Amino acid sequence: MPTTHPPNTGTAALVAGRVKEKMSTPTAPRAIPAVSGPAVSGPADSGPADSGPTVSGPTDSVSRPGWIALFSRFMSQDSAPGRVRAHLETLVARGRPGDRLPSVRELMSQLGVSPTTVRAAVAELIRSGTVETVPGRGTFVAAPSRRRARSGDRAWQTLALGSTITGEDLLAPLRATPTPDTIDLAGGYPHPGLYPDSLITRALRRAVRRPGVLGRAPVEGIAPLREWFAEQLGPDGGHRVLITPGGQAALSLIFRSLALTGDTVLMESPTYVGAVGAARAAGLVPVPVPMDDQGVLAEGLAAAVDRTGGRILYIQPRFHNPTGATLAPERRPAVMDLARRHGLIVVEDDWLHDLDDPWHRQEPLAADDPDGHVVHVRSLTKSISPAVRIAAVSAAGAIFERIRATRSVEDFFVSPIMQETALDVVTDPAWPRHLERLRSRLAERQELLRDGLEAIGVDPRSVTGGPLHLWMASPRGLDPDELRVAALRNGVSVVSGTSWYPGDVPCGNIRLSNAAGPGAEITVGLERLGRAVDQLSA
Incomplete structure (x- = not known):
């Protein structure tokens, strides 16, 4: 038996405009010219309509080229909120600051989408400053100053700042967060699975008291x-x-x-x-x-x-x-x-x-x-x-x-x-035990890492390292910067050693972490790095 839900009277009241107008609310919103495009079938709007003139949505009386243009615009968006956002951006472009945009119910009816989808699209436009909402009245085109900052001439800053001395670019690879499908053999911090969670939780609870x-x-x-x-x-x-x-x-x-x-x-x-x-x-x-x-x-x-x-x-x-x-x-x-x-x-x-x-x-x-x-x-x-x-x-x-x-x-x-x-x-009395476990687990991970290096072309004689990582000559003499990029394309992150020399770079090195990613992924990460090595060597 289908489930039915009663109407949300609070939302209906807002949509109907039964809230007193504020002093700052535009009293006579101007309707924006209709956007040429197809009428999109959707749920019938059985609720009360918004008060005041509104922006016109798509109509059936449009030419075929106009229909195709709008349809292509919608199809270029990757999601339902994206289609709603594109529609509203078109209305904003045709309108003026203070013009009222269609209500949630109207957009649901015109575009055949859910209220959640509409609200998600509107929220994005509010964050970007493209539109603004007035409680009880609706959504309006924002003033240009709220939509985007003026593009000024900042060339003067180059002279005022002088020569560049920052070392920020050197740290960018270390700060980068791998994507979920990238195996991390670059990071300098231990994997979260190695943190002393219980120790930290107890300590935080005691600390705040x-x-x-x-x-x-x-x-x-x-x-x-x-x-x-x-x-x-x-x-x-x-x-x-x-x-x-x-x-x-x-x-x-x-x-x-x-x-x-x-x-x-x-x-x-x-x-x-x-x-x-x-x-x-x-x-x-x-x-x-x-x-x-x-x-x-x-x-x-x-x-x-x-x-x-x-x-x-x-x-x-x-x-x-x-x-x-x-x-x-x-x-x-x-x-x-x-x-x-x-x-x-x-x-x-x-x-x-x-x-x-x-x-x-x-x-x-x-x-x-x-x-x-x-x-x-x-x-x-x-x-x-x-x-x-x-x-x-x-x-x-x-x-x-x-x-x-x-x-x-x-x-x-x-x-x-x-x-x-x-x-x-x-x-905490458990602190020494945590350090002992941490050292042991890092050693196990490093053994896995060492075991797979020769298979990807690393000279074992070049390998050194501490508890968290290994340092080695770049496999097969490849350029370490090129290898880092190729490795990312294959789903694994590594560190190029080029920036780790305070002077001239005498040789090509890479650094591989045995601490940053899940231990079970180290072997898979080396396989992906091996593919990158083969691609650059071909």
Whole structure:
């Protein structure tokens, strides 16, 4: 037996116009000339009609060419709301600001669509500023100023801005979100399935109940969280801690605080592309320093300091991104000796501190730095979640004060809710167990990734990497930028290594993530990458 629904009296009242007119409502809407086109059969409008003159819809008395033109316009839309939107846009083009458009019922009758379809189309036009609605009266053509901004001459901005120094383009591939049908072998964050959901949920619930959490926080961050980070560095207590919204923000803050436009910043080559971008955005000049599978070469660093006079060194002693190298124990004293002799500020990016084996973990350079040369950066976004954007900058003396002063004028504080949440997670008894599981699952994924590399033309001798990804020579010597594009066409995302060199690019590399996508898709992703390699090699 068919189901029937009673009429919606509230909607009918609005459609009928039985609501008093507001002062700002046009009192005598002008009817827009009819649009040539076919009459589209649809449900009969049994409800009351809108008051006042309305825009005419399609009629039967049109020429065949006009009918075909309108039909083609409708067919060019991909959906029912698209057809309604196209019809209304035609009426708007023929009308003037303040003209009333057909009601929902009229459009349903004329176009043979549902009320939901009509409302969806109208909502899109409201968002674009093409039409506006007046409660109780209907939908009207919006004034041109509300429909679109005037097209002005902005050429003057080129001269006012001067030369380009931003590093934004370098980070675009890392920020890109793969489409649902693309397998992610490029991302730098662990897959959501690896997040400690229960830990985060419990921590959030407790955090929002703490007194003062909805208010302000100190510029440096809440004291218990700063104390936790300080304790992780060691017992000397020489470094003070400042909380930032993630590691990338910390690097940007440090470069802008400690250097002037045009200054040199020494960097391992290759290095983290986000650091290169942050340095360039601060107006600094990245200078490459050679490295190998045991980290930065001390003699190369000494030569770069002598040649450039650079006073800032950016270095990743643990799980270097992208090569995965860890600075050899015998090289650490040489680096710190150079820092003392030349007065270097050493920016130590300890981005994967939590994913190192706690039983074999080397202490940070900052742990043995009584003279305050090291600015230590540690982030929790890889080990907790990218949504819990918490990192710590640890420094001593005037360097810390300079960083703190810059932070205080750019962003008063990090959300206390996020700080309390992070503190709750890392002090939970289950935190060490989560890290152990995370390290184990990442290792399993990386084994899958390594097993499939030789089949797509990767030389196994070129492969290095840390817990989250592998770095390798581009398969079959292909151009890494071309391979990245071809891979996307085949449904898999990879990272080209071209932008990861702060100077000249000596060879072609790619970076593949074993963390970003679902583990079960790694093999399929490699198969798709293999197809891209074959296509470019043909």
